[in-house]
Structure formats: structure tokens, C-alpha cells
Amino acid sequence: MKVVAIAAVASNGVIGSGSGMLWHLPEDWRRFKQVTMGHTLVLGRRTFEEIGALPGRPAIVCTRDADWHRDGVRVAHDVAGALEMAREAGEEICFVAGGAQIYAAALDLCDELDITEVHQSPDGSARFPAIDPERWRETTREPRAGFDFVRYERIDR
Numbered sequence: 001m002k003v004v005a006i007a008a009v010a011s012n013g014v015i016g017s018g019s020g021m022l023w024h025l026p027e028d029w030r031r032f033k034q035v036t037m038g039h040t041l042v043l044g045r046r047t048f049e050e051i052g053a054l055p056g057r058p059a060i061v062c063t064r065d066a067d068w069h070r071d072g073v074r075v076a077h078d079v080a081g082a083l084e085m086a087r088e089a090g091e092e093i094c095f096v097a098g099g100a101q102i103y104a105a106a107l108d109l110c111d112e113l114d115i116t117e118v119h120q121s122p123d124g125s126a127r128f129p130a131i132d133p134e135r136w137r138e139t140t141r142e143p144r145a146g147f148d149f150v151r152y153e154r155i156d157r
Contacts, residue, residue, distance in 0.1 A: 001083070001086060001091050001093065001094055002092065003083060003096065003106070004093060004094070004110060004114055005095075005103055005107065005110045005115075006035065006097055006113075006115075007098060007103060007115055009116065009128040010023075010121055011117070011121045014121070015098065015126050015127060016098075016100065017122065018124075018125065018126065023118055023122075025116070025118070025146070028116045028147065031116075033054075035114060036054075037056050038057070039091065039094060039095055040057065040059070041057050041058070041059050041097045042076075042079065042082045042086065042094060042096045042097065042102065042106070043060075043097050044063070044101055045062070045063035046099055047098040047102070048061045048070075053070075053072065059073050060073075060075070060085050061073055061082075062078060062082050062102055062105075063077065064077060079105040079106045079109065083109060095114075096110065099126055100127055100128070103128055107129045111153070112151060112152060112154070113131065113151065114151055115128075115149075116149055117148045117150050120146075131152060134155075135154060135155060135156040136152040136153070136154060137152060137153055137155045138150060139152060139153050
């Protein structure tokens with residue numbers, strides 16, 4: 001199974017501030033929907049509660065809260081367990097979709113990164129892990145007004 005982290009990341013690495021969306025990029029949301037449709041999303045509990053269930057994309061929510069549950073949502077207590085659930089379900093591609101703690105835990109398990117590089121530097125405490133050029137190679141870049149769609153593949157395996 002291919003594991004892909006997908007995120008919108010500001011120039012300063014910020015992905016969130018804890019108070020909702022930092023930018024409004026309709027083209028990014030359309031692309032996110034197109035790329036992830038039909039595939040499982042691995043999300044942290046707070047991210048899931050912020051965006052909710054997304055039609056056509058089964059969710060596996062990672063939480064340390066043993067009592068947390070939602071109808072129709074699988075629960076794992078760590079990223080490795082979530083990815084194993086997706087693998088056992090026969091997924092060919094699984095997307096890791098945030099938040100910061102989930103990305104940090106998943107980065108070493110990912111095969112590709114699908115990053116929307118947002119040309120802003122907002123304040124925020126949630127950050128995407130640094131993309132080390134010794135481990136990741138940029139394979140495509142699609143410039144847009146105010147952001148770029150960038151894909152990376154792992155090169156250290």
C-alpha cells in the first residue's frame with residue numbers, strides 16, 4: 001500500500017493555528033477532493049472534528065482517547081495501527097491528512113508527499129515536519145496564483 005501525506009503548508013511550515021482555516025483556496029479543496037476520493041484518510045481526532053466525515057473517503061481517526069467513537073469511523077490509537085487497518089481493508093493508497101502530530105508520526109512511514117505550498121507566513125503553532133531533501137525528491141510542481149501543488153517521493157529507501 002502506498003502511503004501519501006497530503007497537506008497545505010505555509011512558507012513558514014505552519015498548517016494551523018487552532019482557530020480554523022488560515023486561508024481560503026477553493027482550487028486546493030477541489031484538488032484534495034479529486035486526489036483523495038475513494039481512498040481512506042488517516043486523521044487525528046481534532047482534525048476529524050474540524051472537517052468532519054468526507055463523503056467517499058472512509059476515515060480512520062487516531063486518538064489516545066479510548067472512549068472516543070463516531071458512527072461509521074474506524075478508530076486507531078497510533079498511526080502505524082491506522083495504516084495497518086487500511087492495509088487490511090485492501091487499500092492501494094492511503095492518505096495521511098493531519099494534523100501536525102499525525103504528520104510527524106507518519107512522515108517516516110510515507111512513500112510520497114502531496115503538498116500545497118501556500119505563499120503566506122501566518123502565525124500558528126501547528127507545523128508540518130521539515131521536508132529533508134536528503135530523504136525527499138520533488139517530482140512535480142504546478143504553480144498557481146499564491147500557491148503551488150508539489151509532489152515529493154521518498155529517496156532514502
